Amino acid sequence: MISSTEVVVKKLKCYIDLTNKELDTFVSLPSRLVTFEAGREIVHEGQQAHKAFILLDGWVSSYKxxxxxxxxxxxxxxxGDFLGLRSLLLRTSDHSFEAVTDVSIAEVSAQNMFSVFAESPRLASAVLWAASRDEAMVVEHLVSIGRRSAxxxxxxxxxxxxxxxxxxGVGTKDGYPCPLSQYLLADALGLSAIHINRVLRQLREQKLLTFQKGIVRFDNFEKLIELTDFHVGYLDQDGPIIKN
Incomplete structure (x- = not known):
């Protein structure tokens, strides 16, 4: 049983209004709960596990x-995010996962996932939505690394x-807690840690954004949106598409 489904359900409800029966089915999906300390590898590239995970608490990085x-x-x-959904279909994991903070994760076997999909097609479509949303974010990151300035x-x-x-339900329009180091940001954004430090200083000096002591603060949210041409549409979190 999942110890806390609240964040997962909040995410899935962006796509579909889950019924009580579907919620019960979802809660029964994982086979066990596991915890990892910060810095521990959860899955390594090439691993043949045929399992997926639901992140209940903490932050994780996925990388090659x-x-x-x-x-x-x-x-x-x-x-609320899924880890390794592709590993349920591919024979090997195509990338690795590592705990950024201490994490709590629900483990899901391929057999359990496919059984739930057969029993609840609506729930299966919600999980497919989550995977598609993750792919949309990766596409946006590719555009950033390829074409956007630092x-x-x-x-x-x-x-x-x-x-x-x-x-x-974490943070507000003013900012949020963030455990990422400049080295992690650098590896995500295709920059050096020195370059990231310089960019964050520029954003702070321009009174747009401050990232210090584990807190991201939006000093001028509207100008940040204008600078980045940020549109939240690709995250697809405006409300359920499929209703009861």
Whole structure:
């Protein structure tokens, strides 16, 4: 049983109004709860586990390592996010997951997931929505790394994190708690830690955004939106598409 489904349900309800029966089915989905300390690897690239996970508490990074030891972070997962859904269909995991903070995770086997999909097609469509939304974010990150300037991509990424966290009741339009180091941000944004430091200083000096002591503060939210041309539509969290 999942110990707390609140954040997961908040996310899925952006797509569909789940019935009480569907909620009960979802709660019974995981086979066990596991915890990992910060810095621990959860899944490594190439692992043949055929399991997925639901992040209940804490932050996780998903990444790929290159032969020279450098790392490209694909994204950060926050409470309510799924980890490794593709691993249920692919024979091996195509990237790794590591705990950024201490985390609590619900483990889901392929057999349990497919049984639930067969029993509840509406719930299956909600999980497919979550996977599609994650893909939309990866596309946006690709655009940032390929075409946006360092200051725009950094601000855009922090705005995106804010919108995602706001959905699950963390933070406000003014800002949010963020455990990410400059090294983690650098690996996510394709920049060096020195460059990230410089960009954050520029954003602070321009009185747009401040990221200090684990807190992201939006000093001028409207100008940040204008600078980054940030549109929340790709996160698709305006309300349920499918209703009871």
């Amino acid at each position: 390592l290159l032969p020279d030891g450098t790392r490209q972070i694909i994204d950060f997962q926050i409470p 200051i725009v991509r950094t601000a855009h990424f922090l705005l995106e994190l804010g919108a995602r966290l706001n959905l699950i």
